[in-house]
Amino acid sequence: MADGDSMPPFANGTCIVGEYVETLDDLKKGKQYMFITTDGYTFKTFGKKNRKTLTVSADNTFYDSYDIALEDIVQIWRYVRGILPEDYKPYYLPEQTNLRSLIDEAKRSITNLENGILKINS
Structure with a gap:
């Protein structure tokens, strides 16, 4: 479920549907992914693969890009579709x-x- 304001147009409670990413080579710049890490999960846009990290960013430009350590990544799921909550009202x-x-x-x-x-x- 989406939570927070960093990935518009997804509202709190949006169910994100994804496809499992087999290898890091399958990541495409500018595409959205769910990154499952040892600290939790985050839904971000992939920027680039570095030697020991992945650079990701929010769609909300208020937030800065940041790196996720490769050693912290448990799984990655490519965004396929979002299912908005029943009571969704755009803001x-x-x-x-x-x-x-x-x-x-x-x-x-x-x-x-x-x-x-x-x-x-x-």
């Missing part, structure tokens, strides 16, 4: 790139303020 997230730029701008402003305070106190 629309705010413009993600605009939201991210606002957060980045706020971080820069805070850093500038901190640097200004440090200069005053020096």
Whole structure:
């Protein structure tokens, strides 16, 4: 079942149907997979295979890509279809790139303020 907001348009409670991936060579860049790891599971888009990790990303651009250690992977299932919950109602997230730029701008402003305070106190 899907949970969280990192993979729109899948809502909480969406049942993800997949096909078992036999080998890492079967992974295709830009395709969605369920990665079963020693820590749990995550539904992400495959980016690339590195020497000791796989780089994956969420479809929600608010979240950064990250790596999963190959040694932590138990199984991988390729996304085939999603079955939405009976009471599903679509929701629309705010413009993600605009939201991210606002957060980045706020971080820069805070850093500038901190640097200004440090200069005053020096």
